[in-house]
Amino acid sequence: MNEDLRIEVPFLVGMMRLHEREALHDPNALADWIEARLDQGLTWFDHADIYGDRKGETLFGDALRARPGLAARVRIVTKACIVTPSRDTSPYGVKHYDSSPDYLSAAIDASLTRLGVERLDHFLLHRPDPLMDAAATGGALDAAIDAGKIGAVGVSNFLPEQWRRLQASMRHPLVSHQLQLSLAHPEPLFDGLYDALLADGMRPMAWSPLGGGTVFEDVLGESLARLAQDFTTSSAGLALAWLRGLPGHPVPVIGTLREQRIDELLSGACIRLDRPTWFALLEEARSQRVA
Numbered sequence: 001m002n003e004d005l006r007i008e009v010p011f012l013v014g015m016m017r018l019h020e021r022e023a024l025h026d027p028n029a030l031a032d033w034i035e036a037r038l039d040q041g042l043t044w045f046d047h048a049d050i051y052g053d054r055k056g057e058t059l060f061g062d063a064l065r066a067r068p069g070l071a072a073r074v075r076i077v078t079k080a081c082i083v084t085p086s087r088d089t090s091p092y093g094v095k096h097y098d099s100s101p102d103y104l105s106a107a108i109d110a111s112l113t114r115l116g117v118e119r120l121d122h123f124l125l126h127r128p129d130p131l132m133d134a135a136a137t138g139g140a141l142d143a144a145i146d147a148g149k150i151g152a153v154g155v156s157n158f159l160p161e162q163w164r165r166l167q168a169s170m171r172h173p174l175v176s177h178q179l180q181l182s183l184a185h186p187e188p189l190f191d192g193l194y195d196a197l198l199a200d201g202m203r204p205m206a207w208s209p210l211g212g213g214t215v216f217e218d219v220l221g222e223s224l225a226r227l228a229q230d231f232t233t234s235s236a237g238l239a240l241a242w243l244r245g246l247p248g249h250p251v252p253v254i255g256t257l258r259e260q261r262i263d264e265l266l267s268g269a270c271i272r273l274d275r276p277t278w279f280a281l282l283e284e285a286r287s288q289r290v291a
Contacts, residue, residue: 010269011240011252012044012077012205013037013262018059019052021257025059031067034060036259038073040266046178046205046253048079048126049111053086061116071117077205078115079126079156079178080107099129101140108144123150124178128162138169145172154178156207160196167200177202181250183220183239183285184211189246198248206243209252215239215285223284227277228268236261237268242281245273 024030034045047057057078064071081104085093098104104125111120123144125137141153154176155163167174177197181188185208188194197204210216215224216235224235231238240252254265273281279290 009044011254012046013042014046014253014255015056016051019055027062027066030063034063044075046077050082050084057111057114061114064116075121076117077122078111078120079124082126097127097129099132099137101136104140108149119151121151122154124154124156126156128158134165134169138166142171176205178205178207180208181206182209182211183242184214204248204250205253206250207253209243210236210239220284231271233268234264237265240269241271241273245278
């Protein structure tokens with residue numbers, strides 16, 4: 001496993017909405033914001049080339065160029081292989097996936113240029129591609145690691161046999177898996193997906209760790225609000241603590257860029273829950289008693 005991922009971090013800061021936050025479009029303002037996160041110990045930033053149609057990576061890179069020295073302090077995760085309809089050059093204008101060596105090699109180089117960094121710490125295949133030539137794709141990813149362009153490779157939203165087919169064609173290990181996981185979406189804990197990625201030595205990253213806000217609704221939301229008072233944290237912080245209590249300590253990928261909200265999440269993300277509290281929240285999330 002990539003040694004950097006062994007560092008215990010409360011969460012990754014997701015950049016999916018950076019292009020929507022106009023106050024951070026000024027490079028110096030964003031540089032200030034990034035530096036404040038680094039000072040909080042938040043060093044990992046999660047990107048994808050489709051976020052804002054590449055604008056997210058570009059804005060982040062402009063900020064790094066405006067503040068020399070920041071690039072050496074940040075850790076970058078980015079993803080590629082999704083081709084949006086507006087980027088499809090065929091007559092169809094269809095969203096599709098492209099894991100071909102030429103596409104991935106160009107995507108890696110383009111992300112490096114937009115972000116203004118010398119290496120992508122983690123590069124993930126954003127979605128499984130049914131047309132993937134595993135040997136060709138694996139070779140391209142191995143070559144990017146050998147060239148120092150990426151530190152490690154992972155996947156996102158893959159099923160076990162999909163990532164195992166790719167891994168069988170690679171010399172370097174797949175070290176991380178970004179999957180949907182939260183109190184609002186605990187299914188990977190019961191369908192074998194989570195156990196499989198741990199068994200294969202991958203570090204889990206959890207996207208949508210608050211279920212897009214649905215964890216705050218209905219009975220589950222009421223339980224989180226009530227129990228959060230006992231732990232002197234917010235409902236969101238408690239939801240992240242529940243997630244991080246799992247074996248493998250999944251790293252949540254948060255979606256907020258608001259400073260106050262980030263502070264709230266930091267206050268609760270490292271709380272350790274006892275087993276009865278963890279299972280009580282699971283019961284509320286699944287609307288059924290533990291069997």
